Each structure stands twice: as structure tokens, then as C-alpha cells.
Amino acid sequence: MTARIIDGKKLAETIKLNLADRINALKEKDIIPGLTVILVGDDPASQVYVRNKANTFTKLGLNSSVEQYPASLSEEALCDRIRELNNDPSVHGILVQLPLPANLDANKVIETISPEKDVDGFHISNAGALMTGRPLFIPCTPYGVMKMLESENVELRGAEAVVIGASNIVGKPMALLLQKAGATVTICNSKTKDLAAHTKRADILVVATGRPGMVTGDMIKPGAIVIDVGINRGADGKLKGDVEFSSAKNVAGAITPVPGGVGPMTIVMLLVNTIEAAERKL
Numbered sequence: 001m002t003a004r005i006i007d008g009k010k011l012a013e014t015i016k017l018n019l020a021d022r023i024n025a026l027k028e029k030d031i032i033p034g035l036t037v038i039l040v041g042d043d044p045a046s047q048v049y050v051r052n053k054a055n056t057f058t059k060l061g062l063n064s065s066v067e068q069y070p071a072s073l074s075e076e077a078l079c080d081r082i083r084e085l086n087n088d089p090s091v092h093g094i095l096v097q098l099p100l101p102a103n104l105d106a107n108k109v110i111e112t113i114s115p116e117k118d119v120d121g122f123h124i125s126n127a128g129a130l131m132t133g134r135p136l137f138i139p140c141t142p143y144g145v146m147k148m149l150e151s152e153n154v155e156l157r158g159a160e161a162v163v164i165g166a167s168n169i170v171g172k173p174m175a176l177l178l179q180k181a182g183a184t185v186t187i188c189n190s191k192t193k194d195l196a197a198h199t200k201r202a203d204i205l206v207v208a209t210g211r212p213g214m215v216t217g218d219m220i221k222p223g224a225i226v227i228d229v230g231i232n233r234g235a236d237g238k239l240k241g242d243v244e245f246s247s248a249k250n251v252a253g254a255i256t257p258v259p260g261g262v263g264p265m266t267i268v269m270l271l272v273n274t275i276e277a278a279e280r281k282l
């Protein structure tokens with residue numbers, strides 16, 4: 001058996017086409033959704049990725065600007081700039097690229113973003129809103145994963161879902177969304193004893209650990225849906241997921257590739273959130 005490939009790139013393109021009507025409706029009211037991305041420091045991977053985001057926005061006729069600052073930028077200066085953007089009506093979404101240099105307190109910086117412009121959904125108010133079932137912005141990566149599961153017509157009610165990784169930006173919101181959809185959710189972490197005993201029970205397995213190839217085919221329940229959130233860049237410059245694709249594809253029912261899986265979905269959901277932020281200003 002060979003798994004179906006869940007094509008995130010293709011699904012992202014379809015979602016983009018379906019956004020055209022919403023974008024045009026805003027334009028008729030002289031509103032162009034705008035995102036400002038703030039990048040601190042000169043991590044080359046972040047730079048490439050931030051460019052990708054900006055290009056996607058521009059292609060669809062949205063506004064996007066990237067502000068790049070040296071790693072020496074003070075927390076105060078960064079927060080002052082964020083407050084200016086909070087008050088700029090042409091900016092609907094603000095994204096501060098993570099991770100930030102160690103001398104900056106990421107929590108403090110993120111909490112300076114107005115929750116109404118926090119299109120990442122990382123602000124503590126937005127995390128709490130999601131947790132209590134009244135989300136304002138759903139974090140883009142887990143949001144994109146839910147769209148992928150939807151496109152595959154996966155029955156979530158009563159399903160066993162296992163999420164490996166408990167970060168605030170992927171694992172925790174992912175678990176909440178799956179739970180809300182009716183799945184029974186287990187969150188595993190690096191201390192989990194006998195990880196395979198958990199993963200082998202999973203009808204839906206989401207892997208977000210940042211450890212390349214850590215989930216192998218022998219850990220997967222035959223026919224399971226496997227979602228690989230990993231984006232690890234190897235020494236050869238190639239992207240590698242957290243799932244060992246070569247062995248997993250022989251066991252899973254469906255699997256997301258890396259690249260071309262969750263990554264493009266993350267970007268398109270950022271578009272969705274930014275458009276939604278602009279629509280709320282109508």
C-alpha cells in the first residue's frame with residue numbers, strides 16, 4: 001500500500017483562488033488588506049521565508065511590507081514601532097518573525113501587538129480566546145492542517161488523534177482544534193514513555209517536533225493520516241520533515257510531503273487571517 005499524498009501546495013492555490021471575491025469586495029470599499037512583517041537579525045533562512053510571504057501577498061494584490069532590523073535593536077525600540085503599527089489604519093496584520101534574538105523577550109514583544117492585528121494568533125489573549133472556544137485568529141499552521149484534513153474528508157469525530165509537540169504555536173493550538181472537532185487527543189512530548197505505543201493508536205498523527213525523520217513507518221497505524229509539520233533544513237540545503245517519508249508512505253493512508261505540504265498552507269492561512277482582519281474594519 002502506498003499513501004495518498006496530501007498536496008498542500010495545490011490546496012493552498014485553490015484556497016487563494018477562492019479568496020479573490022473577498023479581496024475584491026474589500027477593494028470596492030477602498031480597503032487593501034495589509035500585512036507588516038518585522039524581521040530582527042540576519043538569519044538567512046528567515047529572510048528567504050519572509051520574502052516568500054511578502055511575494056504571496058503582492059501577487060494577490062495585497063499590501064505587504066517587510067521591516068528588517070539589526071539584531072542589536074532594543075526591545076523598547078521594537079515595541080515603539082509595533083505601537084505605531086497598531087495605530088496605522090492601513091496595517092491590518094502585524095507579524096514578528098520568530099525566533100527573536102535572545103536579548104529580546106518574545107512574550108513581551110508579541111503582547112505589544114494589538115490582538116486585533118495579531119494574525120499569527122500568538123498573543124496571549126488570542127491563545128486564551130482559542131482555548132475557550134471563541135477564537136479571534138487561529139494560528140496559521142494548525143489552521144492550515146485543519147483545512148488539509150477537511151479537504152481529505154477525514155472523520156474527526158471520535159477519531160484518535162496524537163500530536164507530538166506541545167509548543168504554543170503548533171502543538172497546543174493543534175490539539176485544541178482537533179479536540180473541538182470531536183477527536184480524542186493525546187499530546188506527546190520529548191519525555192513521553194514509549195512514544196510508538198501512542199503513535200500506533202493514532203488515526204490522525206500530527207508531528208511537530210523539529211527532529212528530522214523522528215517518526216518512522218513502524219510507528220504508524222496502517223491507514224492513518226500523517227501530518228508532518230517539520231521544516232528542517234539539512235546541511236545539503238534540502239528541507240526535511242519530522243517524518244521519515246520513505247518508510248511512512250508504505251504504512252500511512254495519507255501523508256503530507258515536505259516541502260509542499262503544511263508550509264504552503266501556513267502562508268495561505270496567514271492571508272486568510274489578514275483578509276479577515278481587514279473585513280472586521282468594515
Ligand SMILES: Nc1nc(=O)c2c([nH]1)NC[C@@H]1CN(c3ccc(C(=O)N[C@@H](CCC(=O)O)C(=O)O)cc3)C=[N+]21
Pocket residue numbers: 048049052095096097098099120140231239258259260261262263264266267
Ligand atoms: N511569527 C512567525 N510566524 C510564523 O508563521 C513563522 C515564524 N514566525 N517563524 C518561522 C516559522 C516557519 N514558517 C514557515 C511557513 C511556511 C514555510 C513554507 O512555505 N515552506 C515551503 C518551502 C519553502 C522552502 O523551500 O524554503 C514548503 O514547505 O513547501 C516554511 C516555514 C512560519 N513560521
